[in-house]
Amino acid sequence: MAIAAEAAGRDLYNRAGLARDARLDLFLSMAFTLPGLAVVAICVVIPCGWLFYLSAFGPDGNPTWDNYRRVFTGGGYLRVFLTTFQVSLATVAACVITGVPFATFINKLRQEQARLFLAAILLPFWTSLLVRAYAWLVLLGRNGVVNTFLLSLGVTSDPLPLGYNQFATILGMTHIMLPVFLLPVLGAMREIDRTYMQAAAGFGAGRAFAYRTVFLPLALPGITAGAILVFVMSLGFYVTPAILGGGNVQVISMRIARSLTNFSNWGAASALGVLLLVATGLLFAVSYGLRHMILSRQRR
Amino acid sequence: MLDGFRDTPVLDRINWFMAALLVAFLAAPSLIVIPMSFSGSQYLQFPPHPLSLRWYAYFADSITWTHAARASLIAGVLTTVVSVPVGAFAAYGAMRLGARFRLLVSSLIVLPAVIPVILIAIGLFFVYARLNLIGSMLGLVLGHTALTIPVVFVVMSAAFGQFDRDQERAARSLGADWKQAWLTVVLPQLRGPVAASALLAFVTSLDEVVIAMFISSGESTTIPKVMFTSLRDEVEPTIAVVSTLLLFAASLVVAVVLRKGSAVFKV
Numbered sequence: 001m002a003i004a005a006e007a008a009g010r011d012l013y014n015r016a017g018l019a020r021d022a023r024l025d026l027f028l029s030m031a032f033t034l035p036g037l038a039v040v041a042i043c044v045v046i047p048c049g050w051l052f053y054l055s056a057f058g059p060d061g062n063p064t065w066d067n068y069r070r071v072f073t074g075g076g077y078l079r080v081f082l083t084t085f086q087v088s089l090a091t092v093a094a095c096v097i098t099g100v101p102f103a104t105f106i107n108k109l110r111q112e113q114a115r116l117f118l119a120a121i122l123l124p125f126w127t128s129l130l131v132r133a134y135a136w137l138v139l140l141g142r143n144g145v146v147n148t149f150l151l152s153l154g155v156t157s158d159p160l161p162l163g164y165n166q167f168a169t170i171l172g173m174t175h176i177m178l179p180v181f182l183l184p185v186l187g188a189m190r191e192i193d194r195t196y197m198q199a200a201a202g203f204g205a206g207r208a209f210a211y212r213t214v215f216l217p218l219a220l221p222g223i224t225a226g227a228i229l230v231f232v233m234s235l236g237f238y239v240t241p242a243i244l245g246g247g248n249v250q251v252i253s254m255r256i257a258r259s260l261t262n263f264s265n266w267g268a269a270s271a272l273g274v275l276l277l278v279a280t281g282l283l284f285a286v287s288y289g290l291r292h293m294i295l296s297r298q299r300r
Numbered sequence: 301m302l303d304g305f306r307d308t309p310v311l312d313r314i315n316w317f318m319a320a321l322l323v324a325f326l327a328a329p330s331l332i333v334i335p336m337s338f339s340g341s342q343y344l345q346f347p348p349h350p351l352s353l354r355w356y357a358y359f360a361d362s363i364t365w366t367h368a369a370r371a372s373l374i375a376g377v378l379t380t381v382v383s384v385p386v387g388a389f390a391a392y393g394a395m396r397l398g399a400r401f402r403l404l405v406s407s408l409i410v411l412p413a414v415i416p417v418i419l420i421a422i423g424l425f426f427v428y429a430r431l432n433l434i435g436s437m438l439g440l441v442l443g444h445t446a447l448t449i450p451v452v453f454v455v456m457s458a459a460f461g462q463f464d465r466d467q468e469r470a471a472r473s474l475g476a477d478w479k480q481a482w483l484t485v486v487l488p489q490l491r492g493p494v495a496a497s498a499l500l501a502f503v504t505s506l507d508e509v510v511i512a513m514f515i516s517s518g519e520s521t522t523i524p525k526v527m528f529t530s531l532r533d534e535v536e537p538t539i540a541v542v543s544t545l546l547l548f549a550a551s552l553v554v555a556v557v558l559r560k561g562s563a564v565f566k567v
Contacts, residue, residue: 025396026397026398026401028393028396029393029394029396029397029401030393030397030401031393032389032390032392032393032396033389033390033393033394033397033405033409034393035386035389035390036386036387036389036390036409036449036453037390037405037408037409039386039442039445039446039449040408040409040411040412040446040449042442042446043412043420043424043442043443043445043446044411044412044415044420044423044446045408045411046423046427047420047422047423047424047426047427048415048419048420048423050423050426050427051419051422051423051426054426098322101318102318102319102322104302105315105318105319106319108302108303117319117323119554120323120326120327121326122554123326123327123330123550123551123554124326124327124330126503126550126553126554127330127546127547127550128506128507128524128543128546128550129507129509130507130509130524130527130528130531130543131330131333131543131546131547132329132330133531134333134527134531134535134539134540134543135329135330135331135332135333135543136329137344137531137535138332138333138336138344138346138540139329139332141344143343143344143345143346144344144346145332145346148345148346148347175325175326175329178326179326194303195303196303197302197303197304197305198303198304199304200304201303201304201305202304207302207305210302210304210305211302215302232414235416236416236417236418236419238417238418238509238510239509239510239528242528242532243528243531243532253416253418253510256418256419256422257418257422257513257514260422260425266426269422270422273416273418273419273422273423276416276418276419277415277416277419280414280415280416284414
């Protein structure tokens with residue numbers, strides 16, 4: 001009896017000790033993440049929360065829809081949104097059209113060759129946005145490389161309007177986003193079992209048919225992930241449209257900055273910012289759902 | 301280009317040609333800044349004529365540019381020094397947490413990478429105006445640190461994911477205190493990822509435009525801020541010089557990454 005009671009007591013003691021250890025472990029783990037969380041809270045959560053407040057409350061501290069109403073009714077804001085979506089969609093389209101075949105090509109290369117191609121993809125990845133924007137200005141400007149070349153060939157008699165417009169903006173953004181798109185797509189393609197395509201070929205499928213029905217569906221999660229990433233990042237672009245658009249392309253980010261620097265209009269700027277944030281959040285939610293749908297359909 | 305299908309020579313040639321075109325599109329445009337930097341002219345024209353080192357001399361003599369270069373370097377180094385330990389500890393802590401907490405913590409930590417940077421910039425501008433941090437190095441480094449923490453966190457999380465935690469436990473149970481266990485067992489094995497995240501953090505800070513545009517001024521004005529203003533308003537030939545120097549730095553980084561990085565950058 002006494003022995004059993006003592007054993008039970010010890011068991012209880014052990015369990016209390018283990019629970020204490022688990023609590024300590026949780027506490028320690030949390031403590032490690034605290035500095036990081038603090039920086040994010042100070043620099044992102046609080047300022048953005050403040051923007052929400054500014055957008056929804058008037059100067060007198062009462063809730064108001066005025067800032068949002070103004071965005072939807074006047075001042076050409078709607079056109080700014082439209083331009084932003086147009087430019088972003090065009091960038092995604094350009095990335096998908098060029099990137100998917102390119103990734104398919106790299107995927108099949110031998111290690112050393114693939115490495116060279118990766119270097120070519122990574123170099124612009126590490127190059128400053130500003131350097132690349134400047135390079136495009138040199139290439140596309142009135143007296144730029146492309147126009148000088150075309151004029152000397154006699155293809156055109158007047159310089160083509162290549163720079164400072166939507167075309168230049170989309171080109172510059174595709175140049176920046178293509179590496180971002182390629183990385184998840186290449187990752188997804190690398191996961192595809194090589195024997196599947198060999199089996200399709202062995203069963204007599206044509207090249208295009210096998211590519212469309214076997215390879216592409218398996219690469220689809222990576223392609224959608226890349227496309228959504230590119231789209232969401234494109235929505236927030238500021239530097240490239242501001243330089244390559246030359247004032248002829250107004251996107252949301254530029255309008256936000258202008259509302260502040262030119263008009264000190266915090267209400268309009270924060271309302272636009274909140275809408276941009278909501279669009280970004282919604283897109284991420286949609287992409288998550290889409291990915292889930294594709295994966296579960298494939299499992300069936 | 302597909303498994304199980306043999307490419308005809310013609311198709312093969314077309315594939316290589318298209319791929320080469322795309323590589324040229326990705327890699328070549330930036331190289332144009334190199335010849336442009338040797339221009340002797342005031343205006344943007346190609347080919348540059350006459351050739352000279354005039355703008356290099358101008359860059360070295362210009363107070364605006366040299367001060368900006370110094371501010372950029374200081375901001376980059378400080379950002380790296382702060383964000384690497386903070387991000388790495390966050391990744392370590394997140395790894396030790398249960399699945400649900402881990403998801404919560406990691407989604408909060410990567411938030412700065414997901415939110416459009418213009419929002420962070422104007423939000424910081426608003427908050428800093430009240431704290432008198434506009435134009436201060438502290439404010440700039442804090443803002444850049446927020447942007448680089450997600451980068452460090454993602455790289456280090458991947459590293460910790462592959463790291464066998466039993467090694468740390470074994471070291472501890474063999475009598476090492478946590479400091480010894482970290483310095484002699486954990487850190488030496490994570491040298492690659494730590495170096496990679498430091499490099500990424502430094503480059504991110506060095507290239508950052510939007511936050512710098514809003515909250516850096518005077519002494520803390522960075523190279524990207526000066527470059528952006530010039531590119532937007534009136535292109536100054538010195539830009540080509542600065543671009544060439546930045547491009548040179550980027551090529552060095554890519555060379556290092558390709559030589560040592562295959563274990564670090566799983567692409």
